[in-house]
Amino acid sequence: MSASIVSISSLSREQLSGKRVLVRVDFNVPMDSNQAITDDSRIRAALPSINFLTQNGARVIIMSHLGQPKSPSPEFSLRPVAKWLADLVSVPVHFAPDTVGPLARQLVDQLGAGEILLLENVRFCPGEILNDPQFSRDLASLGDIFVQDAFGTAHRAHASTAGVAAFLPSYAGFLIEKELQFLDHAVRHPKRPFVAIIGGSKVSGKLAVLRHLLGKVDVLIVGGAMTYTFLKAQGHSVGKSLVEPDRLEDALRFLNDAKSSATKVVLPVDHVVVTEFKADAYSVVVDGNELDADHIGLDIGPKTISLVTHEIQFAQTVLWNGPLGVFEMDAFSKGTFAVAEALANSDALTIVGGGDSAAAIAKCGLTADMTHISTGGGASLEFLEGKVLPGISALERVHV
Numbered sequence: 319m320s321a322s323i324v325s326i327s328s329l330s331r332e333q334l335s336g337k338r339v340l341v342r343v344d345f346n347v348p349m350d351s352n353q354a355i356t357d358d359s360r361i362r363a364a365l366p367s368i369n370f371l372t373q374n375g376a377r378v379i380i381m382s383h384l385g386q387p388k389s390p391s392p393e394f395s396l397r398p399v400a401k402w403l404a405d406l407v408s409v410p411v412h413f414a415p416d417t418v419g420p421l422a423r424q425l426v427d428q429l430g431a432g433e434i435l436l437l438e439n440v441r442f443c444p445g446e447i448l449n450d451p452q453f454s455r456d457l458a459s460l461g462d463i464f465v466q467d468a469f470g471t472a473h474r475a476h477a478s479t480a481g482v483a484a485f486l487p488s489y490a491g492f493l494i495e496k497e498l499q500f501l502d503h504a505v506r507h508p509k510r511p512f513v514a515i516i517g518g519s520k521v522s523g524k525l526a527v528l529r530h531l532l533g534k535v536d537v538l539i540v541g542g543a544m545t546y547t548f549l550k551a552q553g554h555s556v557g558k559s560l561v562e563p564d565r566l567e568d569a570l571r572f573l574n575d576a577k578s579s580a581t582k583v584v585l586p587v588d589h590v591v592v593t594e595f596k597a598d599a600y601s602v603v604v605d606g607n608e609l610d611a612d613h614i615g616l617d618i619g620p621k622t623i624s625l626v627t628h629e630i631q632f633a634q635t636v637l638w639n640g641p642l643g644v645f646e647m648d649a650f651s652k653g654t655f656a657v658a659e660a661l662a663n664s665d666a667l668t669i670v671g672g673g674d675s676a677a678a679i680a681k682c683g684l685t686a687d688m689t690h691i692s693t694g695g696g697a698s699l700e701f702l703e704g705k706v707l708p709g710i711s712a713l714e715r716v717h718v
């Protein structure tokens with residue numbers, strides 16, 4: 319981790335005992351229409367920091383957002399999350415029905431050492447997304463120490479993710495520390511060969527990542543729907559596959575820049591195609607890169623799978639972002655799942671970013687076999703584009 323960011327692991331029991339520790343986590347969990355939580359992995363991901371703090375006698379005050387409410391509304395209340403959290407920890411969990419108001423203040427004052435108070439949704443307050451200094455000050459006044467552990471929102475400069483850090487001694491939680499270790503340190507100082515596999519649906523969303531990785535990775539494999547913008551830019555016929563016409567020039571420029579870089583760029587060499595985009599459509603494999611006028615490419619073909627798995631075999635570090643086909647439909651999931659298996663069987667450091675990529679790995683039950691799967695979709699993408707994340711750079715101004 320960057321020298322000027324300090325981890326909570328450096329905080330001693332003396333420094334934490336009885337102290338009010340304000341922790342920003344990402345409890346933006348999916349819920350059904352009855353407000354029942356359908357996936358609690360984000361809550362579980364925050365437990366190492368929360369448990370460390372309670373075990374060291376801190377009074378833990380948790381902040382999070384849930385959804386994108388513009389004003390207070392019951393369906394975006396964090397109350398159900400407080401109940402859920404109470405079942406996952408062994409200490410009392412209280413809930414504050416307001417965020418920085420008199421009730422919250424009173425509950426903070428009453429909070430015992432080693433206990434937890436979850437504040438109501440920070441986005442109920444307009445100052446949150448405006449990163450309003452007064453709201454940041456109000457939040458900061460509830461704590462003695464700030465811990466940032468919400469990697470999923472670290473790319474947003476909001477009051478609870480960044481603003482509050484200006485007013486309190488600030489530390490990175492374990493989740494942020496782990497993300498930095500893999501997305502930052504491992505990418506900047508990789509064990510080589512370093513292979514990146516970048517797929518997904520849109521070139522426009524991934525071009526910045528591709529550019530950032532050029533010259534840094536030894537091999538850059540491009541897959542997914544993005545392939546067809548690149549192939550079309552090279553003059554191939556791609557039929558009715560997904561193409562972003564306004565990115566053809568960018569794609570060609572990227573391929574030209576790649577020629578004079580240290581990175582070998584690999585494009586697919588065969589394709590699983592259909593003439594109708596539906597799950598049970600009749601599909602065939604096209605060898606080579608010339609598709610018929612009515613073909614839609616939905617997955618990489620067997621030769622490309624061999625090419626990718628071959629590169630993985632020799633790699634020491636692999637970074638993967640973006641599925642290589644429409645993995646949501648069984649008929650077009652082979653490429654993505656083959657890559658997931660190859661990564662699971664590899665001794666390389668395997669780092670995965672992107673919500674759909676993580677979902678694809680979970681779908682084939684290989685989550686535990688990856689070295690690191692990032693918890694932040696947008697945040698990990700911005701990180702891999704080389705951008706500075708406000709919620710992380712704010713921690714560099716440490717007041718100790």
Ligand code: ADP
Nearest residue numbers: 518519542543615616640643644672673674675
């Ligand atoms: P991530 O969330 O991992 O960053 P993206 O959001 O960039 O990934 O892309 C995931 C989507 O890309 C998936 O829904 C998948 O169906 C789609 N996709 C992959 N290959 C193709 C293709 N050949 N044609 C159309 N969509 C594709």
Ligand code: MG
Nearest residue numbers: 672673674675
């Ligand atoms: Mg996605």
